[in-house]
Amino acid sequence: MDPNRVIVFDTTLRDGEQSPGISLNAAEKLEIAQQLARLGVDVIEAGFPIASPGDFQAVRTIAREVQGPIIAGLARAHAADIERAAEAVRDAERPRVHTFISTSDIHIQHQLQSTREDVLGQARAAVAHARSLVEDVEFSPMDATRADVEFTAEVLQAALDEGATTINIPDTVGYTMPDEYAAFLTRLYVLVPGLHDVVLSVHCHNDLGLAVANSFAGLKAGARQIECAINGLGERAGNASLEEIVMLLRVREADVGLTTGINTREIARASRMVSRLTGYGVQPNKAIVGRNAFQHESGIHQDGVLKERSTYEIMSKASVGFDDVSSIVLGKHSGRHALQSALMDLGYDVAGQTLNQAFKRFKELADKKKQVTAMDLEALVTDELRADVSSYTLEWFDVEASTRRPPHATVSIITPDGETVRGDFTGDGPIDAIFRAINSATRREARLREFRIDAVTGGQDALGEASVILELSGSTAAGQGVSTDIIEAAALAYVRALSNVERKVIMAAEEPEDAQPLELSGTP
Numbered sequence: 001m002d003p004n005r006v007i008v009f010d011t012t013l014r015d016g017e018q019s020p021g022i023s024l025n026a027a028e029k030l031e032i033a034q035q036l037a038r039l040g041v042d043v044i045e046a047g048f049p050i051a052s053p054g055d056f057q058a059v060r061t062i063a064r065e066v067q068g069p070i071i072a073g074l075a076r077a078h079a080a081d082i083e084r085a086a087e088a089v090r091d092a093e094r095p096r097v098h099t100f101i102s103t104s105d106i107h108i109q110h111q112l113q114s115t116r117e118d119v120l121g122q123a124r125a126a127v128a129h130a131r132s133l134v135e136d137v138e139f140s141p142m143d144a145t146r147a148d149v150e151f152t153a154e155v156l157q158a159a160l161d162e163g164a165t166t167i168n169i170p171d172t173v174g175y176t177m178p179d180e181y182a183a184f185l186t187r188l189y190v191l192v193p194g195l196h197d198v199v200l201s202v203h204c205h206n207d208l209g210l211a212v213a214n215s216f217a218g219l220k221a222g223a224r225q226i227e228c229a230i231n232g233l234g235e236r237a238g239n240a241s242l243e244e245i246v247m248l249l250r251v252r253e254a255d256v257g258l259t260t261g262i263n264t265r266e267i268a269r270a271s272r273m274v275s276r277l278t279g280y281g282v283q284p285n286k287a288i289v290g291r292n293a294f295q296h297e298s299g300i301h302q303d304g305v306l307k308e309r310s311t312y313e314i315m316s317k318a319s320v321g322f323d324d325v326s327s328i329v330l331g332k333h334s335g336r337h338a339l340q341s342a343l344m345d346l347g348y349d350v351a352g353q354t355l356n357q358a359f360k361r362f363k364e365l366a367d368k369k370k371q372v373t374a375m376d377l378e379a380l381v382t383d384e385l386r387a388d389v390s391s392y393t394l395e396w397f398d399v400e401a402s403t404r405r406p407p408h409a410t411v412s413i414i415t416p417d418g419e420t421v422r423g424d425f426t427g428d429g430p431i432d433a434i435f436r437a438i439n440s441a442t443r444r445e446a447r448l449r450e451f452r453i454d455a456v457t458g459g460q461d462a463l464g465e466a467s468v469i470l471e472l473s474g475s476t477a478a479g480q481g482v483s484t485d486i487i488e489a490a491a492l493a494y495v496r497a498l499s500n501v502e503r504k505v506i507m508a509a510e511e512p513e514d515a516q517p518l519e520l521s522g523t524p
């Protein structure tokens with residue numbers, strides 16, 4: 001392999017999904033995985049199969065259906081985790097098991113409540129067990145950047161001896177600094193010369209806003225795999241953002257000399273899809289994919305850009321895929337073929353019932369809006385795809401809102417069993433009233449954790465996109481809904497979040513209790 005080629009390992013579906021409130025079902029994960037394949041990532045970490053039957057199923061579906069990238073499943077240094085991960089990725093063209101255990105004393109003493117010797121034995125046994133099931137095994141010493149480098153090196157040597165093919169160095173809590181991280185990797189190369197024969201990987205968290213800088217420092221120190229996530233999603237403050245590190249390597253390629261296999265024109269679409277399906281909006285000033293990333297507000301900048309774009313732009317918006325979508329405009333006279341072809345341009349292969357439903361909604365929207373843009377279309381079709389997997393359906397609602405009396409809502413919901421149930425509620429505001437009316441109809445005590453409404457495009461006739469995060473019986477899940485009527489968008493989002501959280505509660509109750517430590521622990 002070209003020594004300057006960087007392997008892009010996307011963990012949106014695993015570490016990204018660890019963001020509070022994100023809970024993707026198998027269909028949503030598959031949709032994102034297919035977009036990641038179009039984007040050209042080398043590895044998709046599709047989930048943590050032991051975590052739940054739903055995650056196992058999602059990883060297995062991705063392994064079976066997504067061609068191109070390596071499909072990885074995460075596993076603790078436990079026999080059951082590793083077996084479950086290996087089983088989930090087994091049908092992939094190129095399966096990988098990624099196993100990990102902490103090497104920092106903080107984790108060993110307080111979380112694992114164990115000893116260095118035991119961790120060394122568990123790491124060795126985990127890699128050996130994984131290698132007996134799959135050829136491609138990645139090992140991570142969790143919290144490595146707060147660990148003793150000599151002990152970490154000893155553990156890595158054991159992992160290499162047992163056949164690990166990739167060694168990943170996580171900055172689990174986003175603590176390190178670029179120079180320090182590079183020095184840590186350089187020292188590991190000295191202590192473990194065998195690292196030169198495998199792929200060294202970086203996995204950096206963004207607690208101090210340094211995830212991309214640290215990852216870049218790691219690449220300069222010799223690492224050739226970068227673990228990252230779309231929109232920088234991930235545990236706490238997130239992971240290194242895929243779009244940022246990839247565009248850094250692209251824009252500064254002449255100076256840095258490293259390349260990736262990413263088709264950067266797919267970045268914008270991947271970002272929007274992940275944002276919609278997770279309910280995590282992208283901050284407007286986010287690098288590369290934020291709404292403002294290619295906008296020039298002030299006169300001097302506008303003057304410069306009008307004369308020559310390179311005065312204030314270091315990359316074109318077309319290079320990250322923003323141009324494609326803004327050029328598609330359909331109106332109320334467009335037909336099903338034009339809609340299908342526009343959706344195809346956006347990367348959605350929609351046919352049959354989903355196309356018919358999207359077409360019906362497109363016509364309704366076109367009656368209200370002069371121009372239906374690509375962003376509107378994408379929102380509608382994503383909404384239809386979500387509706388396919390939703391269990392409760394909003395049949396109709398009535399909301400009475402006035403400044404003279406408290407708002408009152410009545411809803412009719414079709415349950416997963418096909419039963420029609422009704423509920424009503426007088427709330428503090430129209431949205432509160434409809435949310436509580438849904439609870440009353442479904443007899444669920446779901447609690448609203450987050451609610452957001454965004455305009456998909458500008459103007460008075462913009463589509464509203466609502467995102468809801470709900471909690472039920474200790475589980476949380478998100479749901480989204482799209483409509484020109486923001487109350488309807490909110491109600492759709494609430495009903496979908498309720499379906500998702502209920503599914504999660506049921507799956508948690510069915511979770512297997514077979515995660516046992518490997519027998520070899522403590523015997524290096």
Ligand SMILES: CC(=O)SCCNC(=O)CCNC(=O)[C@H](O)C(C)(C)COP(=O)(O)OP(=O)(O)OC[C@H]1O[C@@H](n2cnc3c(N)ncnc32)[C@H](O)[C@@H]1OP(=O)(O)O
Pocket residue numbers: 015018048050051052075076077078100101102111112113142172235515
């Ligand atoms: C840095 C990271 O991002 S690591 C990945 C984090 N992601 C997740 O945790 C999401 C999925 N997790 C889950 O669904 C659950 O935590 C499960 C199913 C994996 C485990 O659930 P439970 O068995 O109930 O354990 P719980 O989560 O409460 O505690 C974790 C246990 O794993 C142990 N553990 C943690 N990491 C490791 C490891 N790498 N190898 C071995 N054991 C580990 C902990 O010490 C603790 O063990 P204990 O129960 O003997 O005290």
Ligand SMILES: CC(C)C(=O)C(=O)O
Pocket residue numbers: 015100140142143168170171172173203205
């Ligand atoms: C499992 C490992 C790679 C991880 O996510 C971390 O340490 O942050």
